[in-house]
Amino acid sequence: DAKTTQPPSMDCAEGRAANLPCNHSTISGNEYVYWYRQIHSQGPQYIIHGLKNNETNEMASLIITEDRKSSTLILPHATLRDTAVYYCIVRVQYSGNTPLVFGKGTRLSVIA
Amino acid sequence: GAVVSQHPSRVICKSGTSVKIECRSLDFQATTMFWYRQFPKKSLMLMATSNEGSKATYEQGVEKDKFLINHASLTLSTLTVTSAHPEDSSFYICSARGLAGGLNEQFFGPGTRLTVL
Numbered sequence: 342d343a344k345t346t347q348p349p350s351m352d353c354a355e356g357r358a359a360n361l362p363c364n365h366s367t368i369s370g371n372e373y374v375y376w377y378r379q380i381h382s383q384g385p386q387y388i389i390h391g392l393k394n395n396e397t398n399e400m401a402s403l404i405i406t407e408d409r410k411s412s413t414l415i416l417p418h419a420t421l422r423d424t425a426v427y428y429c430i431v432r433v434q435y436s437g438n439t440p441l442v443f444g445k446g447t448r449l450s451v452i453a
Numbered sequence: 454g455a456v457v458s459q460h461p462s463r464v465i466c467k468s469g470t471s472v473k474i475e476c477r478s479l480d481f482q483a484t485t486m487f488w489y490r491q492f493p494k495k496s497l498m499l500m501a502t503s504n505e506g507s508k509a510t511y512e513q514g515v516e517k518d519k520f521l522i523n524h525a526s527l528t529l530s531t532l533t534v535t536s537a538h539p540e541d542s543s544f545y546i547c548s549a550r551g552l553a554g555g556l557n558e559q560f561f562g563p564g565t566r567l568t569v570l
Binding site (some may be wrong): 379382383384385386387428438440441442443444445446 | 457459485487489496497498499502504510544546548556558559560561562563564566
């Protein structure tokens with residue numbers, strides 16, 4: 342039951358902004374948009390999440406459209422260490438036993 | 454904060470033996486722990502969900518007698534792969550849910566790579 346759609350892969354030049362899109366047209370009113378990434382042979386790492394307002398932290402910015410049907414994760418100055426698979430997940434916050442369900446994600450390659 | 458450790462990070466075993474993987478939340482109490490596995494070039498697949506002191510809930514297609522999960526405390530869960538076979542070779546990742554670093558979220562361990570010969 343894929344709730345999100347992401348492009349399978351993207352390239353980005355080192356030092357440039359990486360903009361990763363995600364479509365979630367069936368998102369419910371109480372569902373948040375979460376982003377995780379997985380660097381090769383490591384566990385997933387939390388990046389950011391948001392409900393409807395744009396969010397920014399030390400890692401990235403999250404832009405959510407007004408209708409909440411899509412969002413974009415922005416890595417402002419991509420480095421080689423940002424090469425990873427990025428997962429966009431929609432879920433209810435503080436949902437107890439409900440686990441994160443991962444789709445196929447976007448494989449971002451940052452190129453020198 | 455929000456550190457989840459796994460041990461071992463890598464294990465190679467012979468077919469037919471059992472392997473135990475430990476998952477610990479180091480700086481927070483995990484109300485729930487999850488176990489995932491990941492085959493090469495594939496996404497993470499949830500295997501089971503466990504709460505401290507309760508029996509684990511397994512996803513469809515995951516054999517509970519083969520993948521034994523013990524959640525003995527709020528900071529420790531173990532996954533035992535019994536009578537391992539080559540097709541069990543995979544990357545096993547645990548995840549702990551709890552309040553840490555101001556977030557009440559799901560945090561992931563670094564993973565354990567199991568190779569069954």
